[in-house]
Amino acid sequence: MAIITKEALKNALDEAQRIILTVHVHPDGDAIGSMVAFYEALSNEGKEVTMVVDDTVPAKYSFLAQVAHIKQPSEVLDWQADMLLVLDASTFERIGKVGSLCKAPIFNIDHHISNSQFADSLYLCPEFAATGEILTYLCDSWGWPITPSMANALYMAIATDCGFFRFSNTTEQTLRMGALCVANGAQPNIVSEHVEVTTAARIEVMKEALQTIQFFKAGRVAIIALDEALMAKVGDDTDGYVDLIRNVDTVDIAILLKAVDAHTTRVSLRAKVTDVNAIANQFGGGGHVKAAGCTINANIQGAIEHLLAVIA
Ligand SMILES: [Mn+2]
Structure with missing residues (x-):
């Protein structure tokens, strides 16, 4: 296990061609928003990306266009990859069957202070409110474009993990990253209407x-x-x-x-x-x-x- 810097993470992403993205079981807004946003970002960088979750994706997240591309483990035909990139999961068990099906080196981007350091390479930011906040920060610092659909997904990821900017994990930077998402096309009212929908x-x-x-x-x-x-x-x-x-x-x-x-x-x-x-x-x-x-x-x-x- 190695704790890596954002530069080392960027180098590893530059070198990888085929990347499998996954998140934790019982996926929440941060997990799903982060995954679909990074799927789009990595695809825009020319990578061949597969999203897989060993669980059902709650229907309320399906307003995000890329959610339709998320696969179940049984739907993944080829587990060969240069990297298994795990987002928002703090233990190996939390990624379910994906951990045993994919043998690629594991990279983990996470914000849980309890992270068990299971990955081969870990980029951990426990002071960040959400994995979506980390990814917004990374895209911004690497100069990766944040498209309107990425912005909506990242905004959802950040907002759902900090109680829509009310919880104690909401920092100045959380608000800055949320604002950056809105500047790039995120629609807070649309996200709220879908995420907070009830019956x-x-x-x-x-x-x-x-x-x-x-x-x-x-x-x-x-x-x-x-x-x-x-x-x-x-x-x-x-x-x-x-x-x-x-x-x-x-x-x-x-x-x-x-x-x-x-x-x-x-x-x-x-x-x-x-x-x-x-x-x-x-x-x-x-x-x-x-x-x-x-x-x-x-x-x-x-x-x-x-x-x-x-x-x-
Ligand atoms: Mn999270």
């Missing part, structure tokens, strides 16, 4: 989810729990649930629990003050200081007990 059915599920909210530790910790029955109605799109509790005045740590089965619970942690990356680390997970995730081998009630035991 009447989803609001009905949210009504049920609201009933599960519990407060602990004098209101500093709030938990919203989606049991197996609710998860079946929610599907993969669990965006927005943690937002129902994170803005409560007394709440520091907002936790979304998602039942996978009777013995497994996925946990999303958001904080105003506490280092939730450290909490997630205790269960083998991680992420960012103010936003992290993990999986606990227990049912929802068990997960609540485990979490409350490690939260001061």
Whole structure:
């Protein structure tokens, strides 16, 4: 493993002809926006690029033209490449089957402080709010044109990872990179309309989810729990649930629990003050200081007990 500079990354990209691009499973706005934007940028540089994700891509991202080119692993006919470029994923496991199917040298561009340094070459910027912010910065500093469709994708990537410029990871540079996207043709209202779209059915599920909210530790910790029955109605799109509790005045740590089965619970942690990356680390997970995730081998009630035991 080597930590590389942006110059070394540029040299490696210049030399590579065939590049396979991938992102983490359960792809979010940053993962998808970053991947389609860099797909276009690398294609414009004359590269032969394949995008692959070992998961379904949520339909709300399909307004971005290049999303139609994203393949499932079973659709990739040729895994030979000069480079497997992994965006926004912090561990080898997070790229699913792609990691075993592609044997090319792994390059990783990421912003997770918990990055496990799994790649052969890592370009890591933990102070950046989004992988999309890194890519906007790279395109700008390398003089790579940012087309209107790239700008929309990069804007979506940045905006979705910083709560549309509201979270603590939003820096002066985050706003500058967002502004650069808009200067190059990104349409913030169009991105918001697609990404924040909801349905009447989803609001009905949210009504049920609201009933599960519990407060602990004098209101500093709030938990919203989606049991197996609710998860079946929610599907993969669990965006927005943690937002129902994170803005409560007394709440520091907002936790979304998602039942996978009777013995497994996925946990999303958001904080105003506490280092939730450290909490997630205790269960083998991680992420960012103010936003992290993990999986606990227990049912929802068990997960609540485990979490409350490690939260001061
Ligand atoms: Mn990200």
